[in-house]
Structure formats: C-alpha cells, structure tokens
Amino acid sequence: MTAIPVQHYLIVAAALFSIGLAISVTKRHFIGILLGIELMLNAVNINLVAFSRHDPERLGGQLFALFVIVVAAAEVTVALAIILRVYGRFKTVDPDKVSELKK
C-alpha cells in the first residue's frame, strides 16, 4: 500500500495549493476567488490524508480532513449568500469595483 512515498503526495498538494493561490489572486470575479479557495482547502486535505496513512489506529489526519470539509461547505454557502447580496446591491462581481460600504 505504501509504494508511493509521502513526498509525492506533498508535491502534488503543493502544486494544487500554489495554483489555487494564483487563481485567487488572478480572477476578477468573486466566484473565481471562491474556486481558488476551495482548491487550496483540498490541497491541504491531501497533506492530512497522506500523513494519516501512517496512523491507522486513530486516523487523526482523516478526521481533521473531515472537519475541514465541513467548514469548507459552511464557508461556501455563507460566501455565496454574501456574493448574491453584493451583486443585488452593486450589480457587479468585480471585487475591485466594490470598494465602499454604503452606496
């Protein structure tokens, strides 16, 4: 089962995390930023699961990854609700154009 060393998992996770970071910085759309954040959370989960391979009795990494998934699901619902409210008020999805608290 452990034919693949843990470093390969870490390298894949690092690549996904960096791409997610670049997506979050580059996109000019609120939902594009959310896509990047989801990708970063998944990359971190890969790290946790890869290290949890060596802890088969307690599986602490997998439990942590499960809670990360729960928090990510809660985060994306609230973020989407906020995005819809902002879109209803400002009629834009560009974060650069939403620079005032009250219109």
Added chain:
Amino acid sequence: MEAAAFYGFSILAILSALFILFTKNLIYAAFALFLAFLGVAALYVLAGADFLGVAQVMIYVGGVLVLLIFGIMLTQKGDKSPDPSKPNSIEVLIKREIWGFLLGIGFFLFLLKVIFISDFRMTGDSISSKSTIKTIGVELMTSHLLPFEIAAILLLVALIGAAYLATNRNPTS
C-alpha cells in the same frame, strides 16, 4: 499499477487546476474544478481514505459545485461594454496576472524546497487495506465528540445565516 493510477490522477487534478487558472469562462472553470475534485478524491482513495473519498465526491461534487454553478449563473451579466472612463483597465489586468503567477510559482518553489530539505521519518505502521469507516465512526463518537457537535452547530449557524443573508428584505428595491 498503483503508481500509474496515482500519477494519472495527480496529472488530472493539476491540469484541471491549471485550466481553471487560464480560462476566462467561469462555467468552464467550475466544470474543470469538478475534474480536479474527482482527481483529489481518487488520491484520497489511493492514500487509504475510502470514506473520505466518498465524502469528497458527495459534498464537493454534489453540493459545493452545484452551489457554485448556481452562483455563477445568478450573477451573470450581459455582454459587458468596455468602460470608457477607465482606460487603464487592461494594464491593471495584466499586472494582476503577472503578480498572481509570480506569487504562485514562488510559493510553489518555496514549498518544494521545504519538502525536499525535510526528512520525514514515519514510525507508525502503514495503513492496512481494511476499511476506515469503523475507525472514523468510533473516533468521532468517542474522542472527537466535542468537535463533532461543534461542527453540527456550525452547519446549523451557516444554514440560518445563509438563508437570512440571501433573503431579499427590501422587496421594493
């Protein structure tokens, strides 16, 4: 065989993520994120986390991505006319992309350096091929009971908060 599956799904996930980075269409980006999530779920299964792989497919692909696609469709505008009052918008766009790529590549190189100079000594036994569902269930109900309940309350709060935020409280506007 396992190595081939690992590298295949890794390449799938990374290529999908790069497609999200380079595409201009957010719907395409959402569907590429679907492929990336499937690749990550396959990596979970290859790392011995079968329950987590299934949960990943159910929560992310079945819930989060549908929500994101709803959000993209609800905030779509018509064809955008170029804004004449901001002649520098193109330049700002390119500058932001350059900084984004530089930040991503620099952070990736930093993480690679950290991974290569660190020396991991795994002491525990590697995971056996039996299912992890029993262990996760027992751990959730015994030693992780408080985080489990807090996660339940968090989900309830997020549900109420999202419903409250998304409601249009001023129907005349």
